[in-house]
Amino acid sequence: MIAHADNIPSGRHPLVKFILRWLLTTNHKEIGTLYLSFSFLLFFIGGAFALTFRAELAQPGLQFMGADFYNQMVTLHGLVMVFGAVMPAFVGLANYMIPLQIGASDMALPRLNNFSFWIMPFAFGLLLSSLFMPGGAPDFGWTLYAPLSTTYGPPSTDFLILGGQLMGISSILGAINIIVTIFNLRAPGMTLMKMPMFVWTWLITAFLLIMAMPVLAGVVTMMLTDRHFGTSFFEASGGGDPLIFQHVFWFFGHPEVYIMILPGFGIASQIIPTFARKPLFGYASMVYATAAIAGLSFVVWGHHMFATGMPLATELWFMYATMLIAVPTGVKVFNWVATMWDGSMTFETPMLFALGFVVMFTIGGFSGLMLAVAPVDFQYHDTFFVVAHIHYVLYPGAIFATMAAVYYWIPKWTGNMYDERLGKIHFWTAVVALNLTFFPMHFVGLGGMPRRIADYALPFTGLNTFATAGAFLLGVTQVLFLYIIIKTVRGGPKATDQVWEGAEGLEWTLPSPLPLHTFETPPKVD
Amino acid sequence: MSQESLHAGDGPPDYYVPHSSAWPIIGSTALFVTAFGAGHFIQQSTDKVPTATGSYGLWIFLIGLAAVAYMMYGWFAQVVKESIQGLVSAKLDRSFRQSMFWFIVSEIMFFAAFFGALFHARVITVPWLAGASDNLQTHLLLWPDFADTWPLFLTPGGGLTQAMAAWGLPFINTVILVTSSITVTLAHWALKKNNRGALKAWLGFTVLLGAVFLVLQVVEYYEAYHALNLTMASGIYGSTFFMLTGFHGLHVTLGTIMLAVMLIRSMRGHFTPDDHFAFEAASWYWHFVDVVWLFLFTFVYWF
Numbered sequence A: 001m002i003a004h005a006d007n008i009p010s011g012r013h014p015l016v017k018f019i020l021r022w023l024l025t026t027n028h029k030e031i032g033t034l035y036l037s038f039s040f041l042l043f044f045i046g047g048a049f050a051l052t053f054r055a056e057l058a059q060p061g062l063q064f065m066g067a068d069f070y071n072q073m074v075t076l077h078g079l080v081m082v083f084g085a086v087m088p089a090f091v092g093l094a095n096y097m098i099p100l101q102i103g104a105s106d107m108a109l110p111r112l113n114n115f116s117f118w119i120m121p122f123a124f125g126l127l128l129s130s131l132f133m134p135g136g137a138p139d140f141g142w143t144l145y146a147p148l149s150t151t152y153g154p155p156s157t158d159f160l161i162l163g164g165q166l167m168g169i170s171s172i173l174g175a176i177n178i179i180v181t182i183f184n185l186r187a188p189g190m191t192l193m194k195m196p197m198f199v200w201t202w203l204i205t206a207f208l209l210i211m212a213m214p215v216l217a218g219v220v221t222m223m224l225t226d227r228h229f230g231t232s233f234f235e236a237s238g239g240g241d242p243l244i245f246q247h248v249f250w251f252f253g254h255p256e257v258y259i260m261i262l263p264g265f266g267i268a269s270q271i272i273p274t275f276a277r278k279p280l281f282g283y284a285s286m287v288y289a290t291a292a293i294a295g296l297s298f299v300v301w302g303h304h305m306f307a308t309g310m311p312l313a314t315e316l317w318f319m320y321a322t323m324l325i326a327v328p329t330g331v332k333v334f335n336w337v338a339t340m341w342d343g344s345m346t347f348e349t350p351m352l353f354a355l356g357f358v359v360m361f362t363i364g365g366f367s368g369l370m371l372a373v374a375p376v377d378f379q380y381h382d383t384f385f386v387v388a389h390i391h392y393v394l395y396p397g398a399i400f401a402t403m404a405a406v407y408y409w410i411p412k413w414t415g416n417m418y419d420e421r422l423g424k425i426h427f428w429t430a431v432v433a434l435n436l437t438f439f440p441m442h443f444v445g446l447g448g449m450p451r452r453i454a455d456y457a458l459p460f461t462g463l464n465t466f467a468t469a470g471a472f473l474l475g476v477t478q479v480l481f482l483y484i485i486i487k488t489v490r491g492g493p494k495a496t497d498q499v500w501e502g503a504e505g506l507e508w509t510l511p512s513p514l515p516l517h518t519f520e521t522p523p524k525v526d
Numbered sequence B: 001m002s003q004e005s006l007h008a009g010d011g012p013p014d015y016y017v018p019h020s021s022a023w024p025i026i027g028s029t030a031l032f033v034t035a036f037g038a039g040h041f042i043q044q045s046t047d048k049v050p051t052a053t054g055s056y057g058l059w060i061f062l063i064g065l066a067a068v069a070y071m072m073y074g075w076f077a078q079v080v081k082e083s084i085q086g087l088v089s090a091k092l093d094r095s096f097r098q099s100m101f102w103f104i105v106s107e108i109m110f111f112a113a114f115f116g117a118l119f120h121a122r123v124i125t126v127p128w129l130a131g132a133s134d135n136l137q138t139h140l141l142l143w144p145d146f147a148d149t150w151p152l153f154l155t156p157g158g159g160l161t162q163a164m165a166a167w168g169l170p171f172i173n174t175v176i177l178v179t180s181s182i183t184v185t186l187a188h189w190a191l192k193k194n195n196r197g198a199l200k201a202w203l204g205f206t207v208l209l210g211a212v213f214l215v216l217q218v219v220e221y222y223e224a225y226h227a228l229n230l231t232m233a234s235g236i237y238g239s240t241f242f243m244l245t246g247f248h249g250l251h252v253t254l255g256t257i258m259l260a261v262m263l264i265r266s267m268r269g270h271f272t273p274d275d276h277f278a279f280e281a282a283s284w285y286w287h288f289v290d291v292v293w294l295f296l297f298t299f300v301y302w303f
């Protein structure tokens, strides 16, 4: 049996009780809900930043804002989306689903879990307050390159650094909790190689977080001392080097990209078998491929720095190591396709998002391969081609995976089915809008349009206008998503416990909606 | 936040799940106050941001730190109380152990960032600034007089400093830390044999060694600033020196506090020969701090 200690005092005003419940909760479902809601809020904030600069890019010249404000929007968009939207969304799903999928009653360290979440609003409060500080928000891009961020960064940079450190504490503690939950709280019989893929990918992601986030904390600390205490880590006149910043940052930054995609791989690996009504093809190879991708992620960071003049041998190493990642990634795509082969497929909304994920993430993967080739990267470097690549990896990758997961599990969470017709409209408008937004960026990038600059040459006008139109449409579709979620939470056709005909796994043995406490007596897995 | 009610049956629970707790939100608020205060304090006490004046940053920062300390005291006291009530099952104990392990891994990676900077500066940056690889033109154009040495006595910009000798205080500190790693292990052995007197003696001695290390580090820093002109601002040598030894010193401080708390708990009769996770966690942390120091001594002071 699991013991629960309840210590919210009774007899308080309902509003006080409501607030205390969410402030003090240690329940993994409630904390998962908090993470997901927080992430959705920041998704809209980050999206608003994106629409702001996309509006500016609709036409050449400067219409709405100065170049400096444009730079601030670009920077905050990146930081908010990476650390505020994508990462907390996956952490929220992990909180919600991992205990259910391994048959645990809660996360291993529930109080620490609450701590990890409630650091986040404070961290982003610090970051977003920078918009209102004298000198404006940070304006050097989410990569925080020195000396732009050290010598030339606005005063608010310090609050970005401190907010980033808080966020790092939150991520590390959250990752420790997830890893320990998976290693220690599995139900009897749930061996490692029986774990659902979402659990596997999160186990590996948590390991990446523990290895990478402290390095980010280290590099921003060096930024802080370079700014204020006279150190010269990134200052050549003192014997330091801006390249040190790039090396240390990207040692964190490349694993970070996989932190934002591996849980998505896990989600696709759960949803596709359900709607193909076949077990996942090559489960073990999926596990090993994920581990291989994670291992390689620590030795490829230099592909972000091909144009900096590294020694030839280093360039070659980073080039070949990066291209090697295509092998385990290819294994995964192959397995997803093979899972569908000869399956009895149906195309409910989660499946549509999962398929959109597979197809368009693969496009992002291919443009990544192009960028991995050092000699041609000299041409693509710092152009919109890179922007196109990263957004194909993150939008139809990480964000579609999150949306697929929400559609897949929301009947279980709320007990109600979402509106299938609206879900399909959401998917198809999102597909059209995101391709309209990001596909033209390949062409303007190859044409030589640099990224992170508010103005551009006349020949790029047409494609940029398309991209801006697509971006606004994409914004509208997410409002539809919000509406669908609210509608589902408030009511709808009752979901069965199984929800999906082909769904397998412990979470589907529980009632819909989920009771607050589940698996207080661990289930037996055979 | 009292009024604990367990809705489980009799006997120790398989896994204790606290329903709600105020300590985390106190902690996250405290961290926010600390960071907010630190930001203002740093801007007010340095000249990077001329408009930042006043001194409220320092006070907010100190209030935040006090709140963090209060939270840690309260939270850990709560866990200790639960442990004494017998709520910590073997499985929960395993969760604690694994968490501490991964926490130390994350700490190692934090130091790895600074070691990475040190190695890059020593192996690539400084030689390149002196014209190595294919950088002769840059060298001639920018700082033709710059020479590749380590420790970097003369920076390209002309800053002068002297190196901290390895075989003085740093070596004494190495002996102290290695000894303390042994004494904390002796304390652990004593605890396992339920020899409470030896436990307290060895643990007390370890805390003392930690404190002596810190005092000697202060002396070393004083000497660096006043006799050697070795400061945070004396180029990449000073930057890496103070960043690495400084964060290490901070970790020694934390480790010493942890061990001191364990000493107090031992005196109050806590810990049994087969149930003393907190003590073990503190000693793991102490060994980690010790191993980091060996790397520091080797690459910062010696070679």
Ligand SMILES: [Cu+2]
Binding pocket: A253, A254, A257, A300, A301, A303, A304
């Ligand atoms: Cu990368």
